[in-house]
Amino acid sequence: MSRLADALAPLGLMLLLLGAWEAACRLTGVPAYFLPPPSQVAVAAATGLPVLVSAAWNTLSVALVALALAAAGALLLAILVGLSPLLERAVRPLASALQVTPVVAVAPLILIWAGIDHPERAVIALAVLVAFFPIFSGAVTGLRSADPDLERLFDLYGAGRLERVMRLRLPAAVPFLMEGLKVGAGLAIIGAVVAEFAAGSGGVRGLAWQILDAGNKLQTDRMIAALVVLAVMGVAVHAGLERVERAGLRWWRGR
Amino acid sequence: MTPATVALEEVEVDYRGRGRALGPLSLRIGDGEIVALVGPSGCGKSTALRLLAGLEPATRGVVQRAPGRGETSVVFQAPTLAPWMSAAANVALPLELSGTPKPEARARALEALERVGLAGAGASRPAQLSGGMAMRASLARALVTQPRLLMLDEPFAALDEITRRTLADDVLALWSQTRPAIVFVTHNVEEAAYMAGRIVVLTRGPGRIAGEVRVEAPLPRPAGFRTWPVFTEAAEAISALLAKGAEVAP
Secondary structure (H helix, E strand, O other), rough: OHHHHHHHHHHHHHHHHHHHHHHHHHHOOOOOOOOOOHHHHHHHHOOOOHHHHHHHHHHHHHHHHHHHHHHHHHHHHHHHHHHHHHHHHHHHHHHHHHHHHHHHHHHHHHHHHHOOOOOHHHHHHHHHHHHHHHHHHHHHHHHHOOHHHHHHHHHOOOOOOOHHHHHHHHHHHHHHHHHHHHHHHHHHHHHHHHEEEHHHEEEEOOOOHHHHHHHHHOOHHHHHHHHHHHHHHHHHHHHHHHHHHHHHHHHHHHO | OEEEEEEEEEEEEEOOOOOOEEEEEEEEEOOOEEEEOOOOOOHHHHHHHHHHHOOOOOOEEEEEEEOOOOOOOEEEOOOOOOOOOHHHHHHHHHHHHHHOHHHHHHHHHHHHHOOOOOOOOOOOHHHOOOHHHHHHHHHHHHHOOOOOOEEEEOOOOOOOOOHHHHHHHHHHHHHHOOOOEEEEEOOOHHHHHHHOEEEHHHEOOOOOEEEEEEOOOOOOOOOOOOHHHHHHHHHHHHHHHHHHHHHHHO
């Protein structure tokens, strides 16, 4: 009974808010281009559904490609850094500097470098940039998280550096890598959206472009519908990765 | 006197810039000898153990070690098994790291698990083993290479009394098969008197030798050994040396 109530509570709140919104729009007579009622947003979403779905797929595929590239690059760099403390000291300040620089500020430059003809490359590059750091710092921390006594065991039997990385540090880092991937995936979506905004109409025709385009035409209902699709997509990706993480950790721990 | 497996001569270890952790200490461990290192917390017992195992260098003094690479094994305070590997893979690890082909390493790991009473547990993950079983797997990992020198760093500290006593007898029974030299660190006086032929008592940090106690009785211990006068006398002598060692000004 209480589980059912737990499940129904957020749904109830949402219905209540939507009802209040609908009522407020009808009672005050606020113009639809300023604030459309939820019923009008629903109609816009239903009629524009194929466009919205394909836009969502465009954004999602950019985010996933960026996530894969960021994960591969971050893991490789983390392993190299793990093999050489000097390289780590060299990389750290640069990495921090890039991390704190807002992606919107870097976007125009990346757009020029990627070539005005290939804005989709710029969008992917910007999403990679955002997703890279949580995965990288998770991997660096994880590669250092092996039990010191297990490290001593590897000393005792004369294991080489590469063997130590492959058989001890990398497997020990798995929980940190999963956490980094989860955070990185969320940021890759944000990165892809921000990059689409920066790239403007020439870029990937994803959800951000839908929002921009609808905004330019004062189609507020389409804007909100695209926002809702974006939120649903973010929640779904997060939930999916949470499941992958749980299953991965169960395998890693053996229970 | 049996030939020395490891010998420390006037050895000192400094903390990095924070004064002395251990020594000066002179100690020799004979082939096949079982020696207990007993002392108060922070006296440098574990440092001494790492020194004897060759895992840590001495700041001053001479460390002579007869065992080559792969001939020293260490059992740590915690079982220290890799959670992502099966028990058998954990036990096979030292062999594989020393270059033994995988199938042979796995076969010997299963044998070693059987010797410590874990036949059939090879496929289990460490998380599926009880504390005592995990410690046995850790012991199997240390014995699988048939070491000349076996180091135990307070290996039973986290276990209950009954498991501790069973494991103490098991270690002695396993010792009698291949007779490696054993050095084990403990702060449990009775455990030291029960398991070791010689007990070296250290002063409080930086640890020096407060004195030695020998237990002249057969190993492995006969049934009811804890009621023998030689056992109770040894335990009293160790306690007395510990009390004396605690008074020594650092």
